[in-house]
Amino acid sequence: MCGILGIWGRDQVAAELMLGLATLQHRGQDAAGAITFDGSFHVKIGRGLVSEVFADKHQERLRGPWGLGHVRYATMGSTDVEDAQPVHVSYPYGLAMVHNGNVTNFDEVRESLYAEHHRLVSTSNDAALILYTFAAELEKCDLRSLSILDLFGCVEATQRAIAGAYSAVCLIAGRGLLAFADPHGIRPLVLGRRETEAGPEYAFASETTCLDFLGFEAVEEVGPGCAIFIDGQGEIHRHQGVRGRSAFCVFEFIYFAREDSVLRGRVVAEERERMGRALASPVAAAGTPPDVIIDVPASGYFFAVGLASACDAPFRRGLAKNHHIGRSFIQPTDEERRRSVRLKLNPIRGVVDGLRVAVVDDSIVRGVTSRRLVSLLRAAGAREVVMVSAAPPVRYPCPYGIDMSTRDEIIAARQSPDAVRRLIGADGLVYQPLESLQALYRDVGCCDACFSGEYPTGLDAEALTRIEREKDRSGRAG
Numbered sequence: 001m002c003g004i005l006g007i008w009g010r011d012q013v014a015a016e017l018m019l020g021l022a023t024l025q026h027r028g029q030d031a032a033g034a035i036t037f038d039g040s041f042h043v044k045i046g047r048g049l050v051s052e053v054f055a056d057k058h059q060e061r062l063r064g065p066w067g068l069g070h071v072r073y074a075t076m077g078s079t080d081v082e083d084a085q086p087v088h089v090s091y092p093y094g095l096a097m098v099h100n101g102n103v104t105n106f107d108e109v110r111e112s113l114y115a116e117h118h119r120l121v122s123t124s125n126d127a128a129l130i131l132y133t134f135a136a137e138l139e140k141c142d143l144r145s146l147s148i149l150d151l152f153g154c155v156e157a158t159q160r161a162i163a164g165a166y167s168a169v170c171l172i173a174g175r176g177l178l179a180f181a182d183p184h185g186i187r188p189l190v191l192g193r194r195e196t197e198a199g200p201e202y203a204f205a206s207e208t209t210c211l212d213f214l215g216f217e218a219v220e221e222v223g224p225g226c227a228i229f230i231d232g233q234g235e236i237h238r239h240q241g242v243r244g245r246s247a248f249c250v251f252e253f254i255y256f257a258r259e260d261s262v263l264r265g266r267v268v269a270e271e272r273e274r275m276g277r278a279l280a281s282p283v284a285a286a287g288t289p290p291d292v293i294i295d296v297p298a299s300g301y302f303f304a305v306g307l308a309s310a311c312d313a314p315f316r317r318g319l320a321k322n323h324h325i326g327r328s329f330i331q332p333t334d335e336e337r338r339r340s341v342r343l344k345l346n347p348i349r350g351v352v353d354g355l356r357v358a359v360v361d362d363s364i365v366r367g368v369t370s371r372r373l374v375s376l377l378r379a380a381g382a383r384e385v386v387m388v389s390a391a392p393p394v395r396y397p398c399p400y401g402i403d404m405s406t407r408d409e410i411i412a413a414r415q416s417p418d419a420v421r422r423l424i425g426a427d428g429l430v431y432q433p434l435e436s437l438q439a440l441y442r443d444v445g446c447c448d449a450c451f452s453g454e455y456p457t458g459l460d461a462e463a464l465t466r467i468e469r470e471k472d473r474s475g476r477a478g
């Protein structure tokens with residue numbers, strides 16, 4: 001998971017790029033970068049948070065009215081700056097790109113780029129691979145008379161060559177901003193527009209929360225296989241490229257996106273409450289009703305509120321959170337995750353003491369947080385602890401840019417729910433039934449492969465094992 005932003009403005013955009021990236025910080029904390037164009041490219045990339053990478057002086061240096069920004073989250077622990085974004089090339093055209101997702105046929109595309117176009121992709125950076133593929137297609141066009149149809153043709157050829165998940169924004173020097181999505185629309189990307197005295201300005205962002213902050217009104221999402229080009233005069237051109245079945249990542253609704261974002265026309269916070277209400281019947285079926293429902297702050301909050309509204313137990317805040325520690329899910333190693341759980345959450349004794357407590361989290365992946373929480377709640381006097389997961393059991397890794405780890409690390413990959421319950425030490429364990437989740441998102445058309453094993457791009461077991469090995473080696477992510 002990464003966050004991307006592209007701004008087509010009429011004045012300097014550096015400050016807005018930096019501020020906009022800060023609103024996407026939850027999507028990646030390992031590296032940040034920006035590139036602007038004013039006749040030349042100006043780039044700044046670094047490791048760490050947006051506030052650590054950019055300083056006031058970069059507003060001066062990153063000149064130009066068009067720009068791209070990226071916050072990176074590295075899968076499997078790789079935090080190399082060389083794999084950070086944006087990436088850019090100067091041949092056959094000045095092109096810069098940011099993307100969010102993960103390419104699943106990286107080696108195959110890299111080999112064919114070298115064999116057919118003599119282009120050597122020397123990093124393990126997916127954005128470079130997509131950019132080089134696009135550039136190789138562009139090279140086949142007559143650049144003196146390059147048309148918008150030519151550009152869309154290059155997008156289609158890129159979509160045919162690259163497998164996996166990608167939402168990308170490409171800055172084409174002097175020509176405009178081009179956004180496109182993979183044929184299934186797995187990762188989010190939204191176009192926003194705002195009026196200024198000089199005329200309309202545009203932005204593409206991973207989430208509407210970023211557009212809200214920058215004063216852009218969300219206009220439309222870049223759907224499955226779609227391409228949108230904003231030309232040098234600010235005209236919008238749309239094209240339906242290679243299209244497969246819609247498979248928007250359902251985990252965006254569960255965990256990744258910020259609660260104030262609107263994805264596929266749905267407010268994320270409301271979606272989480274809906275999922276929480278859907279948990280009422282499996283919680284009731286699990287036996288004695290809880291005395292109190294608490295959330296794992298902050299990602300469990302809306303689910304817990306939804307659950308409490310649909311059953312007889314009250315919701316109370318039962319865990320105090322240290323807000324100055326990063327999200328435990330995206331810490332690179334298990335040991336760091338364990339340490340960060342301990343630092344981050346502490347039970348509020350008076351809320352849980354002597355009670356049967358249902359503690360609601362967004363999901364259970366490795367079980368590290370759950371195990372630690374159960375033991376902390378018991379130590380704070382809880383009589384019984386029922387762990388409630390708003391997501392179904394995560395059983396399969398995600399090859400589309402989310403660190404679900406390998407199957408060996410996913411606690412429910414080869415264990416029954418009761419075995420997971422024993423492993424985390426809880427008295428009860430309730431998961432969202434997969435059928436309930438699928439019913440909630442049937443009309444959106446979502447990917448739920450990490451629960452169901454049904455990969456929208458049709459990966460088989462052998463391909464998955466290869467991707468897991470590659471992930472271990474390179475830590476690619478966008």
Ligand code: SF4
Pocket residue numbers: 186248249250251252397398399400401402447448449450451
């Ligand atoms: S496998 Fe899971 S996390 Fe990955 S894209 Fe699909 S739903 Fe999202």
